[in-house]
Amino acid sequence: MTTIEIPHAYPAFECGICGELQNIATRIRLPDCSHTVCKECLTGFATTKIDEGRYPIFCPECIAERPRAIRTQVNEEIMQQLDLPEEQRSRLQELQLVTHCISVQCPSCKEIMNVDRAEFGEHNILVCPLPRCAHKWCKCCLKALASSQDRHRCKNGNIERLMKRKGWxxxxxxxxxxxxxxxxxxxxxxxxxxxxxxxxxxxxxxxxxxxxxxxxxxxxxxxxxxxxxxxxxxxxxx
Ligand SMILES: [Zn+2]
Ligand SMILES: [Zn+2]
Ligand SMILES: [Zn+2]
Ligand SMILES: [Zn+2]
Ligand SMILES: [Zn+2]
Ligand SMILES: [Zn+2]
Ligand SMILES: [Zn+2]
Incomplete structure (x- = not known):
């Protein structure tokens, strides 16, 4: 007895990446642009972008046809649906973190830490989060401050003035x-x-x-x- 294989006997859609007819169960529709791609293709695409250290990740179809400002981002909800390997998942978290944070190096222990971008803009005095260090310093002049010291008359004033002076x-x-x-x-x-x-x-x-x-x-x-x-x-x- 022979079985006849009927191609695409399932509800299908055309994936924007591989161009093939895929089972609709694997379809991912990107919000805003409504581009549709299959889960396997988007997982592969996102894995490559994460490996290249790129974040945010944009819809691959938008990349091909739209200027950057109006491209749809592959949002967190869609990322969750992908079968990303463990390594890429944790790398993604790092990438998400650095877009909201800036890296600051503690002048004492040389540890690099992530500080919230908005918070960094507001405060001039930083404290190293490592308990064994707890170094406190002024971000403008890098002067070390006593742990009890909450005020400091800075010769550099603020970061903008410092940047101007140093030409940063x-x-x-x-x-x-x-x-x-x-x-x-x-x-x-x-x-x-x-x-x-x-x-x-x-x-x-x-x-x-x-x-x-x-x-x-x-x-x-x-x-x-x-x-x-x-x-x-x-x-x-x-
Ligand atoms: Zn595909
Ligand atoms: Zn798109
Ligand atoms: Zn940059
Ligand atoms: Zn430190
Ligand atoms: Zn200072
Ligand atoms: Zn120029
Ligand atoms: Zn160059």
């Missing part, structure tokens, strides 16, 4: 202060999850590689239009 710049993508060590004025933001390259001279965003793009071309384009860019520095990426 905020990354236009994630607003983390960046200090130029040496070399070319093309800056690559080192904050995990931020994929922004920017000009240290004028502060302009040159390219956000979250969804790919050619850094060399973007740097060259900026070289040509930026009046502040110091041309004597040749960028290694060009």
């Amino acid at each position: 710049k905020y990354c236009p993508g994630c607003r983390t202060p960046v200090q130029k060590e040496m070399g070319c004025n093309h800056m690559t933001c080192g904050t995990p999850g931020c994929n922004v390259h920017f000009c240290y001279k004028c502060g302009a965003l040159m390219i956000d590689t979250t969804n790919g793009g050619d850094v060399g071309t973007a740097v060259t384009d900026h070289y040509n239009e930026c009046r502040l860019f110091d041309r004597k520095w040749k960028c290694s990426i060009q």
